[in-house]
Amino acid sequence: MTMERSLLIRAVAASILLAIAPIILSVPVPPSPPPPQPLCLSQYALVNQACSVVPSANNRTRPNAPEPDDPLMQYNREHHHHRRHRLPEAEECCKWLKEMDDLCVCELLVRLPPFMRRIGHAYTVTVLDSCNVTYVCDGQLGN
DSSP: OHHHHHHHHHHHHHHHHHHHHHHHHHSOOOOOOOOOOOOHHHHHHHHHHHHTTSOOTTOOOOTTOOOTTOHHHHHHHHHSTTSOOOOHHHHHHHHHHHHSOHHHHHHHHTTSOGGGOOSSEEEEEEETTTEEEEEEEOSOSOO
């Protein structure tokens, strides 16, 4: 009698399991969250703010810098011409460019007209004589 009872309990348990299995399997599983993306807008803003005060390569004088014919400037040019003078503004710009995520740069560049962009390419930004920063785009953006 115990053997029959054991089989009956197993049969009932199996029936219950088969009855509720479709209910358990129909419960939606929440999708896994997407991988974290860099905060590109914040990075663009930081780089833009830091690099906007760097003088262009054609005009390397700093705002509020002494005039080129200032005797002190001529002395500095004559006696220190062998040194590279790095501007603190350029150093700050380089610092933030190095922090920028490649994905942010690639997402920005993919918006360029097709004749101006290359998919699967490395882009190098040069800031005066201070630094070169290279961003690598793997070509998966801009289908």
